[in-house]
Amino acid sequence: MxxxxxxxxxxxxxxxxxxxxxxxxxxxxxxxxxxxxxxxxxxxxxxxxxxxxxxxxSSKDDLVIGKYDLFGDRLAEALDARPADEPVWESLRRVFDITVDYVEDDYTRARNDAMELIVRGSAQLNARYLEKMQRVQELLVGRVASRLPSVGASPIDPRPAAIVGAAFACMQAARLAWLESDQQQPFAECLDKAMETFIVV
Structure with a gap:
């Protein structure tokens, strides 16, 4: 100890x-x-x-991309803190509350949008960004698998990765819809609506 x-x-x-x-x-x-x-x-x-x-x-590039490691760690910690008997989809929705403040706060969103432009403007940074976001999802896949009682019957089960991938797709769809609506509806409500589209475990 x-x-x-x-x-x-x-x-x-x-x-x-x-x-x-x-x-x-x-x-x-x-x-x-x-x-x-x-x-x-x-x-x-x-x-x-x-x-x-x-x-x-280790480099200036790592400084830019490293924030996605911190983001992934925060999501993983938030999922670990959710009740073990809570439905997986509900746990993921609550974990995504972390993103709500970043999206709805004008100052934070402006900074994030500006940094995204920098990342997307560099082929090297964009490639590393995609790698980091893959890692973020992988951090959650194992945790989701441990919450599904039937996982383990087969050494290869695509459901945990499918669930996490669908959740992230919902988050991205909600963000785009929210931006296109001129923020007339709270982002959290857009996220709820997107994730309510799917009926999962």
């Missing part, structure tokens, strides 16, 4: 530092442009050395 506490503190400290670096870097990217911003400038703005920067991110 005495060994787990320091590890937990270190992990929380690491995440805080990564989050702070990401925020500082986003400010610089939006002000100066991604290509023109250097690691030296990011480290200086964050009040750390370049060497310390590389303890948290």
């Amino acid at each position: 005495t060994e787990k506490i320091p590890q937990s503190i270190r992990e929380r400290t690491r995440r805080l530092a990564q989050t702070e670096l990401t925020t500082v870097a986003q400010d610089l990217f939006l002000e100066r442009g991604y290509e023109k911003t250097t690691v030296d400038e990011i480290a200086a703005a964050a009040g750390m050395s370049k060497r310390t920067f590389f303890r948290y991110f």
Whole structure:
């Protein structure tokens, strides 16, 4: 028990530092442009050395894409915290509440949209983004599988991946519908409506 506490503190400290670096870097990217911003400038703005920067991110690209690792971890932790006897689809809907604030808050959404443009404007970053989003879904697939009582009868069961994939498709469809409607309806309601389309476990 005495060994787990320091590890937990270190992990929380690491995440805080990564989050702070990401925020500082986003400010610089939006002000100066991604290509023109250097690691030296990011480290200086964050009040750390370049060497310390590389303890948290191996490159500038990793700093941009790394937020999706943090996002995946948050989703996984949120799913772990849901009641074990709760229907899987309802658990996923509640987990997606994490995204509601990001979408509905004008300032946060503007930053995220700007960063998405940077990612999609680079073939390298976009390829890594797709890899990260695949990892996010994979983090949830195993957790969903453990909640399905009949999984395990076959070594290959496509249902957990299908459920997670469908949930993410609902989230994306809800976001697009919400944006196209000029935000006349709360995003959470759009998400509810999209996920109510499917009757799953």
